Amino acid sequence: MKLEQDILENLFTELKELLGERFSTNLSSREVHSKDESYHLPQLPDAVVMVHTTEEVSSIVKLCARYHCPIIPFGAGTSLEGQVIPKSGGVCLDFTEMNKVLRLSEDDLDVTVEAGLTRRQLDAHLRTSGLFFPVDPGADATFGGMAATRASGTNAVRYGTMRENVLGLTVVMADGEIIKTGGRARKSSAGYDLTKLMIGSEGTLGIITELTVRLYGRPEAMAAAVCDFDSLEGAVNTVIQTVQMGIPVARIEFLDEVQIDAINKYSKLDYPLKPTLFLEFHGTHNGVIEQAKMVEELAAENGGGEFQWSDKEEDKNKLWRARHDAAYACMALRPGAGMWATDVCVPVSRLAECIIATRKDIDDTGLLSPIVGHVGDGNFHTVMLIDTDNQDELDTAIAFNDRLLERSLSMGGTITGEHGIGSGKMEHLIQEHGAAVNVMKTIKQALDPLNILNPGKIVAIDGV
Amino acid sequence: MKLEQDILENLFTELKELLGERFSTNLSSREVHSKDESYHLPQLPDAVVMVHTTEEVSSIVKLCARYHCPIIPFGAGTSLEGQVIPKSGGVCLDFTEMNKVLRLSEDDLDVTVEAGLTRRQLDAHLRTSGLFFPVDPGADATFGGMAATRASGTNAVRYGTMRENVLGLTVVMADGEIIKTGGRARKSSAGYDLTKLMIGSEGTLGIITELTVRLYGRPEAMAAAVCDFDSLEGAVNTVIQTVQMGIPVARIEFLDEVQIDAINKYSKLDYPLKPTLFLEFHGTHNGVIEQAKMVEELAAENGGGEFQWSDKEEDKNKLWRARHDAAYACMALRPGAGMWATDVCVPVSRLAECIIATRKDIDDTGLLSPIVGHVGDGNFHTVMLIDTDNQDELDTAIAFNDRLLERSLSMGGTITGEHGIGSGKMEHLIQEHGAAVNVMKTIKQALDPLNILNPGKIVAIDGV
Numbered sequence: 001m002k003l004e005q006d007i008l009e010n011l012f013t014e015l016k017e018l019l020g021e022r023f024s025t026n027l028s029s030r031e032v033h034s035k036d037e038s039y040h041l042p043q044l045p046d047a048v049v050m051v052h053t054t055e056e057v058s059s060i061v062k063l064c065a066r067y068h069c070p071i072i073p074f075g076a077g078t079s080l081e082g083q084v085i086p087k088s089g090g091v092c093l094d095f096t097e098m099n100k101v102l103r104l105s106e107d108d109l110d111v112t113v114e115a116g117l118t119r120r121q122l123d124a125h126l127r128t129s130g131l132f133f134p135v136d137p138g139a140d141a142t143f144g145g146m147a148a149t150r151a152s153g154t155n156a157v158r159y160g161t162m163r164e165n166v167l168g169l170t171v172v173m174a175d176g177e178i179i180k181t182g183g184r185a186r187k188s189s190a191g192y193d194l195t196k197l198m199i200g201s202e203g204t205l206g207i208i209t210e211l212t213v214r215l216y217g218r219p220e221a222m223a224a225a226v227c228d229f230d231s232l233e234g235a236v237n238t239v240i241q242t243v244q245m246g247i248p249v250a251r252i253e254f255l256d257e258v259q260i261d262a263i264n265k266y267s268k269l270d271y272p273l274k275p276t277l278f279l280e281f282h283g284t285h286n287g288v289i290e291q292a293k294m295v296e297e298l299a300a301e302n303g304g305g306e307f308q309w310s311d312k313e314e315d316k317n318k319l320w321r322a323r324h325d326a327a328y329a330c331m332a333l334r335p336g337a338g339m340w341a342t343d344v345c346v347p348v349s350r351l352a353e354c355i356i357a358t359r360k361d362i363d364d365t366g367l368l369s370p371i372v373g374h375v376g377d378g379n380f381h382t383v384m385l386i387d388t389d390n391q392d393e394l395d396t397a398i399a400f401n402d403r404l405l406e407r408s409l410s411m412g413g414t415i416t417g418e419h420g421i422g423s424g425k426m427e428h429l430i431q432e433h434g435a436a437v438n439v440m441k442t443i444k445q446a447l448d449p450l451n452i453l454n455p456g457k458i459v460a461i462d463g464v
Numbered sequence: 465m466k467l468e469q470d471i472l473e474n475l476f477t478e479l480k481e482l483l484g485e486r487f488s489t490n491l492s493s494r495e496v497h498s499k500d501e502s503y504h505l506p507q508l509p510d511a512v513v514m515v516h517t518t519e520e521v522s523s524i525v526k527l528c529a530r531y532h533c534p535i536i537p538f539g540a541g542t543s544l545e546g547q548v549i550p551k552s553g554g555v556c557l558d559f560t561e562m563n564k565v566l567r568l569s570e571d572d573l574d575v576t577v578e579a580g581l582t583r584r585q586l587d588a589h590l591r592t593s594g595l596f597f598p599v600d601p602g603a604d605a606t607f608g609g610m611a612a613t614r615a616s617g618t619n620a621v622r623y624g625t626m627r628e629n630v631l632g633l634t635v636v637m638a639d640g641e642i643i644k645t646g647g648r649a650r651k652s653s654a655g656y657d658l659t660k661l662m663i664g665s666e667g668t669l670g671i672i673t674e675l676t677v678r679l680y681g682r683p684e685a686m687a688a689a690v691c692d693f694d695s696l697e698g699a700v701n702t703v704i705q706t707v708q709m710g711i712p713v714a715r716i717e718f719l720d721e722v723q724i725d726a727i728n729k730y731s732k733l734d735y736p737l738k739p740t741l742f743l744e745f746h747g748t749h750n751g752v753i754e755q756a757k758m759v760e761e762l763a764a765e766n767g768g769g770e771f772q773w774s775d776k777e778e779d780k781n782k783l784w785r786a787r788h789d790a791a792y793a794c795m796a797l798r799p800g801a802g803m804w805a806t807d808v809c810v811p812v813s814r815l816a817e818c819i820i821a822t823r824k825d826i827d828d829t830g831l832l833s834p835i836v837g838h839v840g841d842g843n844f845h846t847v848m849l850i851d852t853d854n855q856d857e858l859d860t861a862i863a864f865n866d867r868l869l870e871r872s873l874s875m876g877g878t879i880t881g882e883h884g885i886g887s888g889k890m891e892h893l894i895q896e897h898g899a900a901v902n903v904m905k906t907i908k909q910a911l912d913p914l915n916i917l918n919p920g921k922i923v924a925i926d927g928v
Binding site: 001036104107108109110118149150151156160163164167173177178179180181183184185186187188189190191192193194196199200205214216217219240243244245246274283284287290329343345346347348349352378379396407413414415416417418419421425429432433434436437439440442443444445447448458459 | 522569571572573574607609613614616620625627630637641642643644645647648649650651652653654655656657658660661663664665669678680681683698704707708709710747748751754780807809810811812813841842843876877878879880881882883884885889893895898899901902903904907908909910919922925
């Protein structure tokens with residue numbers, strides 16, 4: 001369903017008038033905005049605009065609505081299920097120049113930012129404040145993108161995901177109306193939770209332009225350690241027992257030996273090629289010692305080696321940078337290949353069983369695919385490196401992914417812990433949520449009757 | 465907008481066939497279901513049904529939809545803004561006999577319960593398990609009611625509200641369709657967050673019949689203390705500094721001297737008549753000592769007395785039972801009066817300013833109104849005892865409440881931290897959320913086109 005060229009020309013004339021040089025139909029710009037970081041095939045938008053203000057986004061949406069033209073919000077382009085790919089063409093709204101910190105309250109531990117700010121940009125802004133924002137997906141994603149996909153990362157086991165850390169939003173609706181959801185109070189029972197409805201809606205219900213998020217004081221003490229294990233099972237059981245005992249670990253990340261090999265090569269490290277946990281503890285000085293001791297004992301009982309501590313800030317940063325670069329390290333294992341990162345999340349009691357069955361399944365397929373995950377939440381990824389031009393390989397990957405999602409659902413898990421649905425998991429969403437997907441469709445149709453907001457993602461409306 | 469009697473008769477014949485003796489039009493039963501615990505005036509439902517299963521609720525909703533008859537879900541009847549009062553008559557669905565614990569996973573720290581289970585019933589069920597559920601509004605509310613009003617309580621500062629602690633729901637929609645939202649995984653990015661949309665929707669978007677909620681292991685150590693202060697400001701500043709320092713206090717509750725007087729009388733206690741904090745610390749043995757020491761130092765700097773520790777489990781329970789009974793203690797101050805509990809929540813940096821201005825405002829009106837609150841979240845209540853037959857008193861209370869909500873909004877706060885909108889704050893919701901209320905209405909109309917689900921609450925549709 002592409003728009004007629006003459007209709008587009010009229011819209012473009014109006015957009016150009018509004019935005020001047022920040023409107024482009026240049027092929028190279030369209031190509032940059034045709035893809036994300038996944039195996040999904042690129043598709044070109046018809047035009048790209050660089051947005052600067054909420055009011056401008058509202059004007060653009062009103063224009064596009066008049067011409068029934070699709071609108072795709074675009075941040076860092078780091079989505080993993082095709083979320084930013086313009087399935088029906090349309091106008092791509094690039095937010096990267098709309099990245100100001102609008103307000104910071106050290107007393108209330110909150111900050112209001114524009115949607116195009118990235119997490120590392122906020123880190124830099126907060127460096128001297130003693131505060132930090134905990135949600136950290138691998139990529140240096142934008143706040144708008146992280147909220148839109150309900151992103152999480154390594155700290156979620158202790159600090160929660162975007163779902164728990166966004167207090168309020170400014171959103172441009174499909175008719176151009178600007179609304180504010182939530183607020184700065186820590187809790188509120190004032191009507192329907194539109195904040196949470198927008199988080200994870202992937203730009204299909206409204207366009208997030210500003211966010212107020214929670215911050216945390218840097219703990220008195222932080223300590224990071226690496227621990228390798230004789231077996232995958234031992235590593236995962238250590239995680240399960242840590243969670244069950246309620247030890248408030250800040251990060252507890254699993255990497256299998258294939259993933260360790262990848263990051264050793266990419267980040268020039270020399271960890272033993274064994275199933276490994278990366279851990280971090282936050283608290284008071286004594287609290288950190290106490291937590292670490294408890295987890296170290298659990299690890300020892302499960303065949304874990306000694307904790308290797310990263311005492312210097314520099315070493316700690318190197319460790320977590322390597323973890324964040326895990327996806328890029330995987331891609332470097334097979335240059336030119338497409339990356340397909342799976343993303344199931346199961347109740348923690350089933351985690352060892354699920355990972356073991358999945359590792360065996362991968363090995364049986366012959367695919368190259370490290371396993372890495374935020375296992376404290378029950379969430380893990382297999383990162384398949386595939387030649388997307390090779391139909392056999394693609395078919396093998398598709399069949400493996402189907403089995404994995406089935407396995408997760410059969411264990412009471414979900415098809416996606418943090419990557420979202422995009423265009424990649426729309427059928428599986430029905431498998432997970434059944435009749436509830438009809439309720440999602442009803443909401444989509446009510447809030448976006450023309451189906452112009454990122455069409456073809458999450459739920460299909462009239463076949464699109 | 466009441467239904468014609470002959471239409472009701474036909475519906476009632478069908479409901480009686482379905483439910484037998486669990487269908488009633490008996491006046492005394494209708495009276496029990498005509499009111500909540502607030503100052504809002506009672507209104508009778510046309511009939512009351514005792515529900516037992518989700519499928520039964522679905523059948524009832526389908527019947528009521530056919531006759532365009534309003535449906536009001538009813539749990540413990542402890543709402544505070546008229547949520548369960550049948551504004552347009554209709555059929556009241558009483559959930560108190562649908563109160564089973566369906567499944568408990570000690571390994572995954574979660575439990576699935578029917579909507580009519582109360583929090584104390586779950587407490588009793590968990591007594592031997594070493595687990596607990598943290599959300600504890602004053603009343604012994606049902607899980608369905610707590611989710612529907614996005615309730616919280618004394619533990620929210622550390623463990624969150626219903627918003628953070630519900631993992632998944634079974635919901636009957638306005639057409640009788642049964643859906644499952646969320647799931648048992650700790651996080652998921654699978655489509656729109658219907659769980660969070662239902663939480664706080666007060667029975668206006670769907671009827672919650674089952675809930676899966678998070679549980680927590682009982683901490684190794686728990687300690688409770690009471691501390692009185694020379695001034696209201698000193699007590700509140702201690703709270704603000706505790707929150708800003710990130711000390712993970714489990715409970716930190718403020719009671720002004722009027723509230724202390726009320727609970728002394730009601731619960732037969734003898735606390736000094738001074739602004740007072742009730743505190744609780746959870747953690748390891750050493751962690752609790754460390755936290756308590758830090759807060760005790762802050763209190764001393766702010767004019768607080770020595771911490772009075774409740775060492776025995778029995779004393780601790782007595783302390784928190786008195787806190788939970790605070791509303792009933794207020795009501796006992798003026799027998800026969802109506803209770804109007806206000807419920808603002810502001811960013812914590814503005815809390816002292818807001819409470820001080822509010823205390824002065826109450827004193828100027830001459831109303832009898834203790835102040836009590838979950839101040840760690842920035843949330844507090846003034847509990848006005850008013851003669852609802854006295855228009856002058858009512859007018860004074862209305863004007864005071866309007867000023868209080870205005871004050872909260874001007875400080876970046878909300879009109880309700882945990883009591884919800886009901887029929888009592890629909891106008892104020894527009895004041896807080898402006899154009900976003902139109903989005904809420906659009907969702908309500910899409911999901912409940914006949915406006916039969918608890919009409920006249922949160923948003924007005926066609927004047928109802």
